[in-house]
Amino acid sequence: MSQARLVAxxxxxxxxxxxxxxLADAIAREQTIEVPPGVGSxxxxxxxxxxxxxxxSVGEGRFLAKxxxxxxxVGTGLPQILNVAWxxxxxxxxxxxxxxSIPDHVLEELPGPSLGIDGMRALVGAxxxxxxxxxxxxxxxxxxxxxxxxxxxxxxxxxDVIKDDHGLVDQDPAPFHERVRLVADAVAxxxxxxxxxxxxxxxxxxxVDVLDERIDHAAACGCRGIMLCPSIVGLDAxxxxxxxxxxxxIMAHPSHAQSAPRRAEGIAPEVLFGTLYRVAGAxxxxxxxxxxxxxxxxxxxxxxxxxxxxxxxxxxxxxPTPAGxxxxxxxxxxxxxxxxxxxxxxxxxxLARDDVLAATHAVVExxxxxxxxxxxxxxxxE
Amino acid sequence: MSQARLVAxxxxxxxxxxxxxxLADAIAREQTIEVPPGVGSxxxxxxxxxxxxxxxSVGEGRFLAKxxxxxxxVGTGLPQILNVAWxxxxxxxxxxxxxxSIPDHVLEELPGPSLGIDGMRALVGAxxxxxxxxxxxxxxxxxxxxxxxxxxxxxxxxxDVIKDDHGLVDQDPAPFHERVRLVADAVAxxxxxxxxxxxxxxxxxxxVDVLDERIDHAAACGCRGIMLCPSIVGLDAxxxxxxxxxxxxIMAHPSHAQSAPRRAEGIAPEVLFGTLYRVAGAxxxxxxxxxxxxxxxxxxxxxxxxxxxxxxxxxxxxxPTPAGxxxxxxxxxxxxxxxxxxxxxxxxxxLARDDVLAATHAVVExxxxxxxxxxxxxxxxE
Numbered sequence: 001m002s003q004a005r006l007v008a009x010x011x012x013x014x015x016x017x018x019x020x021x022x023l024a025d026a027i028a029r030e031q032t033i034e035v036p037p038g039v040g041s042x043x044x045x046x047x048x049x050x051x052x053x054x055x056x057s058v059g060e061g062r063f064l065a066k067x068x069x070x071x072x073x074v075g076t077g078l079p080q081i082l083n084v085a086w087x088x089x090x091x092x093x094x095x096x097x098x099x100x101s102i103p104d105h106v107l108e109e110l111p112g113p114s115l116g117i118d119g120m121r122a123l124v125g126a127x128x129x130x131x132x133x134x135x136x137x138x139x140x141x142x143x144x145x146x147x148x149x150x151x152x153x154x155x156x157x158x159x160d161v162i163k164d165d166h167g168l169v170d171q172d173p174a175p176f177h178e179r180v181r182l183v184a185d186a187v188a189x190x191x192x193x194x195x196x197x198x199x200x201x202x203x204x205x206x207x208v209d210v211l212d213e214r215i216d217h218a219a220a221c222g223c224r225g226i227m228l229c230p231s232i233v234g235l236d237a238x239x240x241x242x243x244x245x246x247x248x249x250i251m252a253h254p255s256h257a258q259s260a261p262r263r264a265e266g267i268a269p270e271v272l273f274g275t276l277y278r279v280a281g282a283x284x285x286x287x288x289x290x291x292x293x294x295x296x297x298x299x300x301x302x303x304x305x306x307x308x309x310x311x312x313x314x315x316x317x318x319x320p321t322p323a324g325x326x327x328x329x330x331x332x333x334x335x336x337x338x339x340x341x342x343x344x345x346x347x348x349x350x351l352a353r354d355d356v357l358a359a360t361h362a363v364v365e366x367x368x369x370x371x372x373x374x375x376x377x378x379x380x381x382e
Numbered sequence: 383m384s385q386a387r388l389v390a391x392x393x394x395x396x397x398x399x400x401x402x403x404x405l406a407d408a409i410a411r412e413q414t415i416e417v418p419p420g421v422g423s424x425x426x427x428x429x430x431x432x433x434x435x436x437x438x439s440v441g442e443g444r445f446l447a448k449x450x451x452x453x454x455x456v457g458t459g460l461p462q463i464l465n466v467a468w469x470x471x472x473x474x475x476x477x478x479x480x481x482x483s484i485p486d487h488v489l490e491e492l493p494g495p496s497l498g499i500d501g502m503r504a505l506v507g508a509x510x511x512x513x514x515x516x517x518x519x520x521x522x523x524x525x526x527x528x529x530x531x532x533x534x535x536x537x538x539x540x541x542d543v544i545k546d547d548h549g550l551v552d553q554d555p556a557p558f559h560e561r562v563r564l565v566a567d568a569v570a571x572x573x574x575x576x577x578x579x580x581x582x583x584x585x586x587x588x589x590v591d592v593l594d595e596r597i598d599h600a601a602a603c604g605c606r607g608i609m610l611c612p613s614i615v616g617l618d619a620x621x622x623x624x625x626x627x628x629x630x631x632i633m634a635h636p637s638h639a640q641s642a643p644r645r646a647e648g649i650a651p652e653v654l655f656g657t658l659y660r661v662a663g664a665x666x667x668x669x670x671x672x673x674x675x676x677x678x679x680x681x682x683x684x685x686x687x688x689x690x691x692x693x694x695x696x697x698x699x700x701x702p703t704p705a706g707x708x709x710x711x712x713x714x715x716x717x718x719x720x721x722x723x724x725x726x727x728x729x730x731x732x733l734a735r736d737d738v739l740a741a742t743h744a745v746v747e748x749x750x751x752x753x754x755x756x757x758x759x760x761x762x763x764e
Contacts, residue, residue: 030675033521034549035730040521048523072553073522077589079614080551087548087614087637088706091670093644093677139415139422140455141430166469167416169462171454207459208590208618229469232461234616236590255469258640258648262475266640266648288473293412295475324470348417 005068006106007053008085009099012063013264017055020063024052027095028067030088048073064098076109078236078280086267098268100275107313111242113283115249116316117309117341120283123224123249124160125197131335132343133367134251134284134321135350135360137183138165144179148186150356155190155198157360160367161284161343162187163227164203166253176206177217184221201225201251205232215245225249225283231257231272235280242281251321252282260288261300269300274307277318284319284343289334292325301338309341319343328359332366340370387450388488389435390467391481394445395646399437402445406434409477410449412470430455446480458491460618460662468649480650482657489695493624495665497631498698499691499723502665505606505631506542507579513717514725515749516633516666516703517732517742519565520547526561530568532738537572537580539742542749543666543725544569545609546585548635558588559599566603583607583633587614597627607631607665613639613654617662624663633703634664642670643682651682656689659700666701666725671716674707683720691723701725710741714748722752 010027014020028050033040040048053066069084086097102110115123124132135154137147147168154162162183170176180202187200204214204226211233218226230238230252242250252273259272267276269287277285285308290298305320323345326334334344346363353359392409396402410432415422422430435448451466468479484492497505506514517536519529529550536544544565552558562584569582586596586608593615600608612620612634624632634655641654649658651669659667667690672680687702705727708716716726728745735741 032549033523034547035521036734039730039733040523044523048521075551075553079588082614082638083548083611090638090640091636091642091676093642139417139430141415141422141426165416166465167414169457171457206461208616208622229465232464234590234619237616240590254473256464256472258472260473260475263647265645294473348421351421352418
């Protein structure tokens, strides 16, 4: 078979090169035929077993193992990619998924972003190659009317993307259908007055059997995109949404993603948010910014950005969307750090200000200034 | 509001009681209103914020925090339970979900197992209160015909549940529709000859848009149950299947579950496999047995078993299904350890034997003997 193989990179905690090799052997077997040596013909084992491409030391007690998997085992569906690259091995101690190379023939079958970075700029009428700015309406407990009024303030301030907080689902104070209708109308009215192009992405995350109906309601209310939590509804559920509705942008929120830097296990954030969320259709991938409430290191943020922006088969790029305690006063600095192919998401920090409109407008100006700062020889991606 | 609150128990890594309290405060805020103190009225904050019920030391640098969440925030859907109990907090370092109490009014809206332990026994014609025995047809790479022949051997040996390996999806050597038809027919024919009641649970895990069709095909082939990987297709997708098809048993496989004992983060296995898989509809929850390839401690297995078997609203119990490198020679010992409300799952160990039929039959006899051993005053659940 001439098709390329899926390649997964695991960081293994092991006491020696030999121990790391044994662990890599165990993974290559576990993730494919999952039977003891000798079961199945030699031909079958040669054909189906994962192949160890390299095992190398990357630090004290840490080894990087590259294992490739046959197209015959992997097929082209996203669930089986997860099953092969991070299936039973996700239950092992001392194994972390740190890299994933998906072959072109598999990428061909995955939707990727509907709009991509350029399409998101066009959606919000951004002139030039500038950064975008997103805010959240919140908190849960406010009424639909209160949330709509807040959205109106944001739209008048010139925000690009107004999203629901991920904690807003279908609670009594702001039921889904009512909230989406009122907030969408408020944003449209504010745009009509200001001449702006703010868009509203409601949170459609919910039971899988109402997901499509919620998305259709959002579209019927004039929304040009939606927000959902792929790690809650399932990554393949987002892939199905992205395949079905190429007319809508998807903002992917990391709630329940169980991913963080510096762990010995789990999926590395740059793989989950940078690669998997993108191939599954996220136009914007929300992740935890450095220095925020979660204290992620800056190099993780850069690694996520790189994966969202790099060439990947025929798939469009996706917007890195750092969030999670970004202070509005630091907006310009973060946009300098990440460059204009970024959407900064600021939530609570704006709401704590006495004058929300003015505070929001200041960040809008910082986002609009990113092209100029770039032209002055500003930030790199590293 | 008089409805009971959702209670999550987190184990926190912290340097002091005070630091643990601050972290618990941050979680209670993060998982609900997610805005800085002061945003939103006092009334709103009092109503919606998570409430810290207790923070206590449980070891050097480890604290157990119990946080309860308002019914108004949680609602009754499974996605929002995940979002509230293990949403953004899953991205934090040093926080682990170790307990989850779901209130009765929420359990009322969740399907739980269709058959439960008693129903599973009835399904396979098990006389008395004995343990069940399950095997896997595998490996990937074999043809549908070869897998059907293996299933026939298992059925003739008297196995209760024959399942697909989770690595078998829709690959060329054994495409889904062909495999399920041939294996189901082979098991039915073997039953007709032997007078046995073996059932076949095909692996229906796949893209979400073909999931229902695969399940309907399995049912059309006479299957009385199916196997799927809820952590791949999404926990709520399994919940939807369980709600739609109360006539089928569900065996839940832990591939991609990212859960293991002894970690500082993640969902504890007893919560994920013992509680969440059960409420979402698993009749049998496959997990990693002690002493197997993954070396999980025995107390984790007992904790999972307890959660699967304990009273839980109106929901049925589910069968603990230890697996993952269980040696056929140890079957009787494991059944003694776990008791008759258990289904032992043995895969590769049987296939490595020269005489698969005889080796399988020996385990069948051990499972059938569990009632007698129980009557002699055998195992406890601890």
